[in-house]
Every structure is written in structure tokens, then in C-alpha cells.
Amino acid sequence: MSTNNYQIVKELDTRYAIALGFCADGDPDDVYNNVEDARAQNEGRTPSVGFVVIDRQTGEWADFAMQAFAYYEGALQCYNEHMEQPDVVPALLLIPLDENVALTLYHEDLSSELCPNGYTFTFCDSKSRMALVNEPSFPTCDEALAYYEKHLKAGESEDDTQVITDFSGEYGFLNNGYVQIDHPIHIFGRDFYTAEGAFQSQKCPEQADSFRDATGRSAKALGKHVPLRSDWDSIKDLVMAEVLLAKFSQNDILRQKLLSTGDVRIEPHNTRHDNYWGNCQCAECAWKKKENRLGTILMRIREKLR
Numbered sequence: 001m002s003t004n005n006y007q008i009v010k011e012l013d014t015r016y017a018i019a020l021g022f023c024a025d026g027d028p029d030d031v032y033n034n035v036e037d038a039r040a041q042n043e044g045r046t047p048s049v050g051f052v053v054i055d056r057q058t059g060e061w062a063d064f065a066m067q068a069f070a071y072y073e074g075a076l077q078c079y080n081e082h083m084e085q086p087d088v089v090p091a092l093l094l095i096p097l098d099e100n101v102a103l104t105l106y107h108e109d110l111s112s113e114l115c116p117n118g119y120t121f122t123f124c125d126s127k128s129r130m131a132l133v134n135e136p137s138f139p140t141c142d143e144a145l146a147y148y149e150k151h152l153k154a155g156e157s158e159d160d161t162q163v164i165t166d167f168s169g170e171y172g173f174l175n176n177g178y179v180q181i182d183h184p185i186h187i188f189g190r191d192f193y194t195a196e197g198a199f200q201s202q203k204c205p206e207q208a209d210s211f212r213d214a215t216g217r218s219a220k221a222l223g224k225h226v227p228l229r230s231d232w233d234s235i236k237d238l239v240m241a242e243v244l245l246a247k248f249s250q251n252d253i254l255r256q257k258l259l260s261t262g263d264v265r266i267e268p269h270n271t272r273h274d275n276y277w278g279n280c281q282c283a284e285c286a287w288k289k290k291e292n293r294l295g296t297i298l299m300r301i302r303e304k305l306r
């Protein structure tokens with residue numbers, strides 16, 4: 001969407017202005033001549049024509065205000081909110097569902113990391129408009145609403161008890177550094193004390209023996225010093241899945257513990273910017289896509305071992 005035809009109503013600062021504009025797919029004849037006319041015409045309906053916040057540097061709609069407002073005040077409010085909280089994720093659409101949660105539609109033009117497949121429905125906090133980063137996103141509005149009905153209604157969105165995020169204490173057995181001296185993991189023709197050791201050993205199978213008694217920490221350190229096989233990036237997910245299937249299928253106690261987590265989502269949090277295997281909680285990563293591959297593998301294995 002861009003306004004290839006608009007008239008500036010008010011300059012807000014050196015960059016942004018409120019303009020009367022229309023969607024590129026709207027009817028060009030609908031551009032109104034004055035504020036009062038547009039206001040009267042647009043009253044009570046979603047405008048394809050209306051007041052928009054223009055980025056005068058690009059001539060396009062401002063990326064934080066991808067909608068037209070029926071009222072001048074709507075556009076002004078949008079601008080003011082953005083100035084107060086410039087970090088909020090821009091959304092094409094924002095539908096408040098209750099006092100805590102709003103449904104938002106993102107487009108890849110606005111946030112490619114949130115929606116790699118074009119449009120994506122997801123949730124944000126109604127008040128702050130900050131994304132609820134622990135919640136998944138959905139290709140359709142109906143799927144998002146179904147998820148809201150099941151999980152988010154009644155303000156459960158920030159309830160971490162619905163998600164296993166910390167692989168320590170009672171969930172320490174989920175950690176790849178969990179040491180199994182009495183029941184080593186048998187895989188790749190060897191016994192390993194930790195899943196991390198078994199996983200890292202495949203970075204360089206010729207030196208796999210040196211990983212057999214490694215702890216999680218020492219396995220990671222060692223893994224940085226062995227010659228890395230060239231296809232590592234393309235096989236590492238499979239190696240992780242194989243190792244964890246061995247870990248939980250070979251040991252009845254661990255298998256029972258994993259099954260006892262029921263259907264609770266597993267999503268390890270960290271603060272080291274690892275959004276590939278888990279979900280980094282730092283402010284910098286707030287808008288980044290969380291792949292949570294480790295949690296996903298564990299949930300798949302749980303399903304398989306039932």
C-alpha cells in the first residue's frame with residue numbers, strides 16, 4: 001500500500017505529516033478536497049480513503065501506521081503513540097480482544113522476522129502493543145482466534161507455568177548437559193555421558209571418542225576446537241533429534257519424566273541470543289523469530305514415545 005496521491009493536511013515534524021490519502025487499490029476519485037468532506041464521507045466505516053501518516057522521506061505511508069483513519073484524530077493518535085513507544089511492532093491491523101490481548105496482522109514488509117511467509121496473525125499486549133513473544137503466529141485469522149480462545153483468554157498470556165522454559169531443577173533432565181554416568185546414551189557406536197557430548201561429537205566424527213565423558217559445558221568447548229564437517233549446518237537438526245530420541249528411549253526413568261510433562265509447551269529461554277534452539281529473552285531479541293528447535297524436537301519425541 002502506498003499513497004501515490006495525497007494532500008498534506010498537517011506537518012507533524014521534519015519527517016512525518018498527516019495527509020488525506022487513499023489506498024493504491026482504492027478509487028482515485030475518492031480523494032476528498034477537504035478535511036470536513038472526508039470526515040463526513042468516512043464516518044462509521046473502515047476507510048480505504050482517510051487520514052494517513054505519511055513519511056515524507058519516502059513518500060509512502062509511515063511504516064508504523066499502515067492504515068487509513070476515518071478521523072484526523074486517529075492518525076494523530078497513531079503518530080503520538082509511535083513517538084511515545086517507537087519500539088512497538090508495526091501492525092497492519094490491531095483488534096483488541098480483551099484488556100490484555102490484541103490480535104495483530106503483520107506483513108513481511110513491516111516485520112520480515114515475524115512473518116517469513118507474508119502475512120501472519122499473532123498477538124500483542126493491548127496496552128503496550130508489545131508483541132507477546134512467547135505466543136506462536138498463525139497463517140489465518142481463524143487459527144489465531146482459536147488459539148486465543150484456548151490459551152490466552154482470561155489473561156493467561158504471560159503465565160509461564162503453561163510453558164517449560166527453564167531446564168534446571170525439576171526440568172534439569174531436559175537439559176542437554178544432564179549427566180548420565182550410570183545410564184550413558186548409546187549412539188554412534190559409543191556411550192556418552194551427556195546428550196551435548198553425543199551431539200557435539202558429530203561435528204567431527206573422527207574425534208568422537210574425546211566427547212564420550214564430556215559434560216555439557218566441556219562438550220561445547222571441545223566442539224569449537226575440532227575441525228567442523230562441511231555439511232554440519234544441514235545435518236545438525238537431525239543429529240540433535242537422533243541423540244535426544246536415544247536419550248529418552250533408552251532410559252525408562254527419563255522417558256517417564258518426559259511423558260509426565262503432558263502437553264505443556266517446551267521452550268527453553270536463554271539470554272545469549274540463541275533463537276535457533278530456544279528463545280532469547282533479551283530486549284534486543286524481542287521481535288526476532290524464535291525457532292525453538294530444541295523445544296520442538298523434545299515435544300515431537302514426547303509424542304512419539306507415548
Ligand SMILES: [Zn+2]
Binds near residue numbers: 284
Ligand atoms: Zn537476545
